[in-house]
Amino acid sequence: MQVQVMIFGQLTDITGKSELMLYDIPDTDTLIRTLLSIYPALSDTKFAIALNKKVIRENTLLEGDNNIALLPPFSGG
């Protein structure tokens, strides 16, 4: 059970990378807690979370292999 986490935009300033792998994560709440413990500065930012290319709001079980995207808002024009 692996989760590929893709990190977009200015969030990569915090993570230092645009992709990372996490293993044996039971649900998306746990995933977020894990990410916040690795990168505490993420807690000061707003971002949308997409699980397998669908934006989610509520805790969702992770079975099998999954893709998570962390997407911050962009304002530039």
Add this chain to the structure above:
Amino acid sequence: MKTKNERYQRQISLKELGEGGQQKLKNARVLVIGAGGLGCPALLYLAGAGIGKLGIVDFDLVSLSNLHRQILFSVSDIGLSKALRAGDILEQNNPEIEMHIFNKRLNNSNALEILSGFDIILDGTDNFASRYLINDACVLLNKTLVYGAISRFEGQVSVFNSPLSANTAVNYRDLFPEAPSDGEVLNCEEAGVIGVLPGIIGTMMANETIKLITGIGEPLIDRLLTYNSLNNQFFEMDLSALAETAKLIPSNADEFRSFNYDWFCSLSPANELNHEEFEAMHQDKKIQIIDVRESDEEALKDGFSHIKIPLSRLKTQIPDIHAETIVLFCQSGKRSAGAAELLTKHFGKSKKVYSLKDGLTGWQKFKEY
């Protein structure tokens, strides 16, 4: 008729578009907000395609640092109005279309009137206050919003609030319900941008617009596309409408006009809320309203829900404060201003803390009128 055919001949000859599609473009009414990095390429292609009524809103003047990406303008335009210059240039480019120029800043008192004359709105602005304002106005007026935004080497494109949505149409607040806090997201000036990126994203916005009008292809309705110009990766995700979003959007024109978008997006440094602002938000369950008067003062019987934390106990009761947005009030607004300062120091950027101007006395007077 012959000249018209010649102008659009290359696109009419696409069987998916044809004469029928060209007529749809001619009948279309499209407004581009922001004649900047995104707006310039979008406008050029929309004018070229023969959008019958094309509007431009921009209040800004052309400057030298714009020219690397705002491809409508040249050195001789520096210091001139972007909206007026863009209008002149596009009229020369395609005199067959009707241009509508709004050389002004879009705000919540003029937005509904300006947007109501168009069917599809392109958001090419460069700040969150405008983006939330435009989204909310499009929801109120049932207008399709073609959204584009950039950050350094990445861009986002989507089509919001489309009547063609198979489900409840998604709007920007379904993706990002709340604006990021001040300073969290850098603009192009602070973060930098290569001119090509808004060129690509703005062009994609024009393409989505043409697809929506002519009914060809699959526009990005309820989907968000991100593009990374460094590794050429496109990433697409499905969006869905949320019931909670509706509560965040002003429910009618009056509420919209009194909603303070600068405040919402932390542009305003003042942490005092006036009565109109407080009136517009006090029913929001996510906001924690706190009475900082002492316990021997007369309790507030009706008006709005709140909790009581007397100023004398505020420091020790900080752990009881959980909401991201906090409004403090007292009798006159003095103690709550002090309390707001204390909490702002404590929470920093992690929470928005406000004090009700003129306190309960001012609020009650306001409610009497």
